[in-house]
Amino acid sequence: MTELMKAVGYYHALPLENPDSFLDLTLPIPNVSGRDLLIEVKAVSVNPVDTKQRTLEPQNLEPRILGFDAAGVVKAVGPDCTLFSQGDEVFYAGDVTRPGSNSHFQLVDERLVAKKPSQLTFAEAAAMPLTSLTAYEALFERLAIEPNSGKTILIIAASGGVGSIATQLANHAGLTVIGTASRSETVTWTKEHGTAIVLNHHQPLTPQLHAQGYDYVDYILCLNNTDAYWDAMAELIAPQGKICSIVENEHPLELGKLKSKSATFVWEFMFTKAMYQTKDLYSQHEILKTISQLLDQGAIRSTLTETLRPISAKTMRAAHQKVESGKMIGKVVLESY
CATH class of the missing domain: 3.90.180.10 (Medium-chain alcohol dehydrogenases, catalytic domain)
Structure with a gap:
């Protein structure tokens, strides 16, 4: 039976x-x-x-x-x-x-x-599991971050499921973590999970980052609306820096914006390994x-x-x-x- x-x-x-x-x-x-x-x-x-x-x-x-x-x-x-x-x-x-x-x-x-x-x-x-795997693969496989390098990372949408883990892992790895959030409760949550600086993602990111004393960041992890943040990410990424996104684009991305900086763009999809039996x-x-x-x-x-x-x-x-x-x-x- x-x-x-x-x-x-x-x-x-x-x-x-x-x-x-x-x-x-x-x-x-x-x-x-x-x-x-x-x-x-x-x-x-x-x-x-x-x-x-x-x-x-x-x-x-x-x-x-x-x-x-x-x-x-x-x-x-x-x-x-x-x-x-x-x-x-x-x-x-x-x-x-x-x-x-x-x-x-x-x-x-x-x-x-x-x-x-x-x-x-x-x-x-x-x-x-899903958020941890996504954050870990994005940080240490896709972006190839080396712990205790003293570098900076911008995490867009830092208070969400993946962002909440990525901020903790990046902070634990010794990076200076700059996150984005907008509501008072998400700003507090993000800081509690290891973000040193919080930017408001409803306002232009570039002047906010510059006001904090940073011209560029070494890494960017995009966890929300790749299309909307593409221009800002291209502007803020450091020469030879790396950008990773987990959010599919709806329109073609202008990869040429990264050329003069020799910057890297890479996707992270947690299910890739299982889907393709890598x-x-x-x-x-x-x-x-x-x-x-x-x-x-x-x-x-x-x-x-x-x-x-x-x-x-x-x-x-x-x-x-x-x-x-x-x-x-x-x-x-x-x-x-």
């Missing part, structure tokens, strides 16, 4: 106001094989990628299960697994090409998983291990700001509304079935 599990998903891409935009479903528990882990999901977080993926129509009449942040317990391991055992508490972001974490049980390649920080609750841990797929396991250690040491902290219970279609709609509002500070997590 097939064992069943609860899940939250949808059959059609619909506006959140439609009650069928998310549905409470009952689905078969998947079978484990290869290097997959079967994980009992304890808590999940909602990210902007969830809201974007929700606009995509499911294929082959199968329900779409979103969710790209989770913490849980390993219930079974595939025959080729070597990293984990049944009963291990873990956290992970997963793979955008497979069913997500908004289900009671989920299959995840063990190379994308690490043991949960022992000092954090499942909810606190579930807030961290040779360094295992690196996400290692990155999450590092993040787990930093969290347990108190060098960085969870960005969880709100928890909703239980994991259901109703609470999932509420979480998506919060993320889509553009006013989220930190992360929203759902826990318990």
Whole structure:
């Protein structure tokens, strides 16, 4: 007899106001094989990628299960697994090409998983994987930042999910962190997470930075509206500096603006390694291990700001509304079935 599990998903891409935009479903528990882990999901977080993926129509009449942040317990391991055992508490972001974490049980390649920080609750841990992986890859792989170099970084949208981790990681690596925020509460949040200088992103950035005594910055991490900030980034990046963005452009970018400075522009997409099964797929396991250690040491902290219970279609709609509002500070997590 097939064992069943609860899940939250949808059959059609619909506006959140439609009650069928998310549905409470009952689905078969998947079978484990290869290097997959079967994980009992304890808590999940909602990210902007969830809201974007929700606009995509499911294929082959199968329900779409979103969710790209989770913490849980390993219930079974595939025959080729070597990293984990049944009963291990873990956290992970997963793979955008497979069913997500908004289900009671989920299959995840063990190379994308690490043991949960022992000092954090499942909810606190579930807030961290996607944003931590994105921030870490952007800083240390795409921008190739060397710790304790004494250099400067501008983080655009520093109070969001990724920004809240990037500021902490960059500060921990010894960089002078300049972040952008606009509301008093986001300015405070950003400073609490390691930003030395805060610029208002609703006003021109260049004169604000110059007023702080900086002509250029060595690195820029763009976490909001690449098109809108392109000219400012091209102007503010130092000669031979590097710019990384996680936000796709809607119009062609004038890369020629970077030529005279020999400046670098690079994308970061956390799901690249899993989507293309790259040779360094295992690196996400290692990155999450590092993040787990930093969290347990108190060098960085969870960005969880709100928890909703239980994991259901109703609470999932509420979480998506919060993320889509553009006013989220930190992360929203759902826990318990």
